[in-house]
Amino acid sequence: MSTDKTTATKAVTETQQIARAQQGDEAAFEALFSAHKRRVYSLCLRMTGDTAEAEDLTQEAFLQLFRKISTFRGESAFTTWLHRLVVNVVLMRLRKKGLQQVSLDEVDSSQEEPVKRDYGDDDRRLIGSIDRIILDRAIAALPHGYRTVFVLHDMEGYEHNEIAQIMDCSTGNSKSQLHKARLKLREHLRRDQRKRSGEAPREPKRESER
């Protein structure tokens, strides 16, 4: 079956499942959960970096979804609707915990020290494919603001204008946070690579030494 047909079939099936869930059909709720649970949980996990928190947020997001499903009229794609809801649930939780900045613009300068470019450092690139576990750990170790923008943009495919709207910041700030997040990740991965190869961590060169 071609991709188009598969997508169309899925859309038809999902439309029917939504209609049944709107009537309170237990099997339809379970089918919708099964279809979206991995992406929702992974999004929660990567935005929070905490498995217990991610489980709780997944539960909360699906409950909100099922409570509101009778209001879904199909004007937007169901997946888009669901993921926007999940992001809102996660951000609300982070805000309540005081971890997520209300506005990135307000705290941009208070983020962790930016990654300095180490001109003249060794030119070895990250070798081979990046280890998934280490990458996941590096993402979890990012400061919250960097992490949120990185997950939304590079992992979930949001555009900067959408992130700016969600995070109440400027698109320029979103772009800046994303770039810093990527540099942070690279720093983390290179540090880990050096550690695994038994090499001592390097101190960045000073400006005067370049």
Added chain:
Amino acid sequence: MPANHESGSDAAKALCRQFDQELSAYLEGEDKPEVLAHAQQCPYCGVLLTDLEQIRFASHHLPLEPPPARVWANIHASLEAEGIIREQVPAWHRWLPRLGFLPHSAPVGALACLALVGLTLLVSPRSYETPGDVEWLPASGKTTAAGAFVPVLDDELTRILAEMESVYRSRESFLEPALKATYRKSLASLDASIQETRVHCQREPGNTLAREYLVNAYQSKVEVLASALEFVAR
């Protein structure tokens, strides 16, 4: 060592700094040929660019994690406690409110006929045995039936299903080609099932499973047509 950094010249550093300033925009897809040109000349900047692209690719392709089974168990318990999960009505009832945009007589009539036919077939297995080998149910909404026992139901169901199918066919051009193809395939498959189970029912009038399949096939056809009509009505 590359000339840029080995020499440590101000000009070389300026090029790298300019690269740094424009790297983010380049990664965002902006047209910055100078970034790529510099990355090809300067190994340090080239490595940085390669690393960042690799990180972006790897992050986008990280596998999705499944939540533990207790998450669904908790959700299910909450849905039950809040009364969101409800006892189900028969499948054809679910489609009734979704057909409001059609003339009411068609879907309501189809469903009513379907219910009566199903009841007749399931409760009175011998009642539809007709004298001779007559067609007593429609094959696909196009066949005229002339069964002796259920002529009214048969003709009415045929007419209503044909009406629904005709409305759908007249509007299916509004559907995306892939979706249209999917519905056509589904309807063709259901017509084939109806035809096949009809033959079984005629050969083995006492075969309750065949009767059940036949009713289910009709029910599925009504559901698929209703779903298709809902799509074209958007």
